[in-house]
Amino acid sequence: MTEATDRAALAATALAVLAVDPGGLGGLWLRARASALREALLGGLPAIGLPLRRISPAIVGTSLEGTPDLVALLAGRGLRPVAGVLDGPALLVLPMAERTPPATAARLAQALDAGRGLCLVALDEGIGPEERLPPALAERLGLVVDLDGIAATALPPPDPARIATARARLPQVATPVELCTATVAAAAALGIDSLRPPQQTLRAARALAALADRATVTADDLALAGALVLAARATRFPDAAPPAEADAPPPGEPAQAPEPGGGRMADAVLAAARAALPADALDRLGAGRGGRGAGGAGSGAARRGNRRGRPLPSRPGAPGSGARLDLVATLAAAAPWQRLRKGEGAAPLPLALRRQDFRLRRFEDRSDRLLIFVVDASGSAAVARLAEAKGAVEILLAAAYARRDHVALIAFRGAGADILLPPTRSLVQARRRLADLPGGGGTPLASGLVAARGLAQRARAQGMTPTLILLTDGRPNVRLDGTGARAAAQDEAMRLAATIRADGTDALVVDAGLRPHPWLATLGAAMGGRTLPLPRAEARGLSAAVAAALDG
Amino acid sequence: MPNAFPFAAIVGQDEMKQALILTAIDPGIGGVLVFGDRGTGKSTAVRALAALLPPIEMVAGCPVNAPTLADSPDWAGLTEDRRESRPTPVIDLPLGVTEDRVTGALDIERALTRGELAFQPGLLARANRGYLYIDEVNLLEDHIVDLLLDVAQTGENVVEREGLSIRHPARFVLVGSGNPEEGELRPQLLDRFGLSVEVASPAEIDARVEVIRRRDDYDRDPAAFCAAWAETQAALQARILAARARLRGLDAPDAALRDCAALCLALGADGLRGELTLLRAARALAAYDGAEGVGRAQIRAVAPSALRHRLRRDPLDESGSTARVARVLDEVFG
Missing domain, CATH: 3.40.50.300 (P-loop containing nucleotide triphosphate hydrolases)
Structure with a gap:
């Protein structure tokens, strides 16, 4: 028995389990790129006996939820809804599922929750932990099968007669109480917080018992169900040693308080889940928690615009201001009105259009970047070096303009920080402001960071992706409240750096001092960004280095 | 449904x-x-x-x-x-x-x-x-x-x-x-x-098991499960109805108003909506509890829900809003 045949067998089992209880289990999360084995698995889907519908991650709302049939309406056949793919029981197949936008994922998830007998097979072709099925969807799909890296082997097709028997059997299958406890304990040991997976495990175990034509779920059913449902959702490895042999749980691992009777079975589930963990699972652990910080699916990096990008449903509005008219949608909006308007004695045109009929195109665009320059204008900065830094910023601004980035400028000096330049694309304005940069006073770095963070958050709310560039040559010596105290000011700046990192804002620290200061390197690391020491840098070298760091 | x-x-x-x-x-x-x-x-x-x-x-x-x-x-x-x-x-x-x-x-x-x-x-x-x-x-x-x-x-x-x-x-x-x-x-x-x-999902195994068990029972036979819970459900409904009837006659003493205002001030909650919501929620809870009037017990119980989303974000305070409300509650109410 090799691992490959093992996992192929697991896939075949998953298919049979899904066929027994498609609505209850919600679906199958199939982690596999196109392969013969995947085709073999998909070839078995008709055995589930639901109408098969293939959908795309780019599916738009009207095809999901249905819409009135305008053609039939105009032809005088009355109002007939065109059914959306989410109406009624169906088996949906979603290829390239890792590319599903969060909003579509949430709608699919709602439909799966509604208990309409929908079942979804998501083909997750993602590579690496950051390309994954959206968590909202992954949560609803009970079964997980990973076929990556398995050489093609044949898959036994599901046996329709056996499935029919199992379906009839399913309502009578009983689950002993201690198995319930075991499932919960196993899920907890694998670090699975949500309560859906244990429920799905129990359902899968019941389907397995029904397939074996048993009236009661056994520990073996549960172990296999654990491998199908829990394994891939683990966020941590359970204890390697079986607790029966270990005297005490290892430090750092929360004691899982084995229930009487449930403990041993939980171990069986755990062992099965552990065996089913894919080889690269360690890298993937925790990836299912979703990207709270930097990286992730970049759901915030999408922006609605009206010029370019992927089309979104059109919206009513007046044409002009650069927006493009969606002709088909406009005609569709005007169509139902024609008879009424002709009655009003409208102009004898073939089509009676009104202002409210206009529909505008909208597109989803990759978000623009906002470069927030946080410039140290305190007295400690050598005048000449600051001038070079200004020159470098100007060069960067020019490049930023060419790349259609937005730029904001914050200067901190004396007792506080000022936003000298709100986010803009106007290079001229930016240049003038930077030329007038006043200097002198203390170094209130924390105030500068607070201002920058606020700006970054507002920018993110508008769909931009902020990047912070801190230009300084020394350590802070003024606190947030304007009082001077070097140690406290440093401490504040460091803590703020950590919050900026937690926000997921990209950051770059440029150390413009004569000698690179280790404290600034620490600060850069705390912000999760790089620190560039640039002693004796003239403007052009500085800008090149910053540009390289930004794009790299 | x-x-x-x-x-x-x-x-x-x-x-x-x-x-x-x-x-x-x-x-x-x-x-x-x-x-x-x-x-x-x-x-x-x-x-x-x-x-x-x-x-x-x-x-x-x-x-x-x-x-x-x-x-x-x-x-x-x-x-x-x-x-x-x-x-x-x-x-x-x-x-x-x-x-x-x-x-x-x-x-x-x-x-x-x-x-x-x-x-x-x-x-x-x-x-x-x-x-x-x-x-x-x-x-x-x-x-x-x-x-x-x-x-x-x-x-x-x-x-x-x-x-x-x-x-x-x-x-x-x-x-x-x-x-x-x-x-x-x-x-x-x-x-x-x-x-x-x-x-958040419950942290204790027992509570989690209970969730799973009830859900499982419900999935297997919704009608029987609802019937088994009908009495508890009816009692809860009756209690809500009684509280609605009692709500109008319930007064909020000056001390309660003062408490609400002091809490919102200490937390720096924006606007007066926080105070109003806090008071209304505390009064509804008093009606539900069958209390004579709005007291500190009710204010304390509803303050986290009514106020935690109204705080100004403090970039240096990493503790969540819930912890901040709890801290201020302890400071103000002693």
Whole structure:
């Protein structure tokens, strides 16, 4: 028995389990790129006996939820809804599922929750932990099968007669109480917080018992169900040693308080889940928690615009201001009105259009970047070096303009920080402001960071992706409240750096001092960004280095 | 919804249940925002509300669930004052819903086939006197959110478009749920919700087992499960009704008002909405508890829900808003 045949067998089992209880289990999360084995698995889907519908991650709302049939309406056949793919029981197949936008994922998830007998097979072709099925969807799909890296082997097709028997059997299958406890304990040991997976495990175990034509779920059913449902959702490895042999749980691992009777079975589930963990699972652990910080699916990096990008449903509005008219949608909006308007004695045109009929195109665009320059204008900065830094910023601004980035400028000096330049694309304005940069006073770095963070958050709310560039040559010596105290000011700046990192804002620290200061390197690391020491840098070298760091 | 999971059978999540019950006693508290991880029973609790709440009396066939014929809008065209009893509406607002479906729009079929200007009521009409539930509220499109907030504030839906000029009452409790990992809510939106709750799945194995066991029982035989819980559910409903009756006569002593104001001041909550919500929620809780008047016990119990989403973000305070409210509660109340 090799691992490959093992996992192929697991896939075949998953298919049979899904066929027994498609609505209850919600679906199958199939982690596999196109392969013969995947085709073999998909070839078995008709055995589930639901109408098969293939959908795309780019599916738009009207095809999901249905819409009135305008053609039939105009032809005088009355109002007939065109059914959306989410109406009624169906088996949906979603290829390239890792590319599903969060909003579509949430709608699919709602439909799966509604208990309409929908079942979804998501083909997750993602590579690496950051390309994954959206968590909202992954949560609803009970079964997980990973076929990556398995050489093609044949898959036994599901046996329709056996499935029919199992379906009839399913309502009578009983689950002993201690198995319930075991499932919960196993899920907890694998670090699975949500309560859906244990429920799905129990359902899968019941389907397995029904397939074996048993009236009661056994520990073996549960172990296999654990491998199908829990394994891939683990966020941590359970204890390697079986607790029966270990005297005490290892430090750092929360004691899982084995229930009487449930403990041993939980171990069986755990062992099965552990065996089913894919080889690269360690890298993937925790990836299912979703990207709270930097990286992730970049759901915030999408922006609605009206010029370019992927089309979104059109919206009513007046044409002009650069927006493009969606002709088909406009005609569709005007169509139902024609008879009424002709009655009003409208102009004898073939089509009676009104202002409210206009529909505008909208597109989803990759978000623009906002470069927030946080410039140290305190007295400690050598005048000449600051001038070079200004020159470098100007060069960067020019490049930023060419790349259609937005730029904001914050200067901190004396007792506080000022936003000298709100986010803009106007290079001229930016240049003038930077030329007038006043200097002198203390170094209130924390105030500068607070201002920058606020700006970054507002920018993110508008769909931009902020990047912070801190230009300084020394350590802070003024606190947030304007009082001077070097140690406290440093401490504040460091803590703020950590919050900026937690926000997921990209950051770059440029150390413009004569000698690179280790404290600034620490600060850069705390912000999760790089620190560039640039002693004796003239403007052009500085800008090149910053540009390289930004794009790299 | 036949045989929804009974509200009374939900294990734990006391703060969320308390917030939903308080809005059932006094809808004037405003909406409830439920934020938490997946699989913590957010949707289950909201969907269970309809079965828990007492039915409403309404004019039969009225699209906005009006209590009397006089309240029913003219465009509904009702003439017969026949009453019927319906479950409190709990309307689901699907993501990706169009503006037309929310506010209501021209009835296309009648416009086309009979050439008539007629209004087809939307979800706001159906939610009148009940609840409007938005799952994944942070993923809802901005223009829909703005529209909902406006209507929730004024209690009236005004449709001025496509040659229609329609207004109808739309008083509902807005319940939003979401997962903080999908994105934050705008502060302006946060502030409009009366109460906010953070939910997490229970940490103890026993509680988790109980959740799974009840859910499992329910899935196997919903009707029998609901029947088994009918008595507890009825008792809870009776308690809510009694609290509603008691609410009006309940006074808030000056000391309570002073406490609310002191709390909001100490927390630096913006505006006076925090105080008002805190007081209303505390009063509803006092009615639910059967207390003589609003006391510190009630204020303490509702303060986290009423205030945690109204704090200014402090960049240097890494502890969550809940911890800050708890700290200030201890400082102010000793």
